[in-house]
Amino acid sequence: MVNSSKRSTTSLKLLISEIEATPREYWTELLETLRQFRQTIPLKNSPIINTEQAQKNQAAIDLLDSWLSEDEDASEHQQTWDYLKKAMDEDRLSDRPLFS
Incomplete structure (x- = not known):
């Protein structure tokens, strides 16, 4: 052998x-x-790669990268985040907020 x-x-x-x-x-x-x-x-x-899903994933990654590369003010990001937190906490079935 x-x-x-x-x-x-x-x-x-x-x-x-x-x-x-x-x-x-x-x-x-x-x-x-x-x-x-x-x-x-x-x-x-080897992992089975779904090429269609891989293309969708890459498109999402490219979009996120483009958002990160935009020259925006950090305060604008903070304002957006504050608004989103408030919107998600409104009309909740629970009295507890999602974010503290």
Whole structure:
């Protein structure tokens, strides 16, 4: 029985020797081919990524980043927060406020 780490090291050495045997001007295409191949194979223990949800998440992240990058006065943010706290505490079923 062959040790898996030894087999892995041997495979890596063979892969590196093949790369080194390839003329350098083709390394960019070789790298792109390797990346495309890797994307087509199922990876063990890799999270399943829903691309549609990932795009929505990225859109939300971009929106939040744009809000953070706006040059607004900190007092304006505080006023907005104070208004939101007051609005959320109005007409509550509980007598306890959400925010103290």
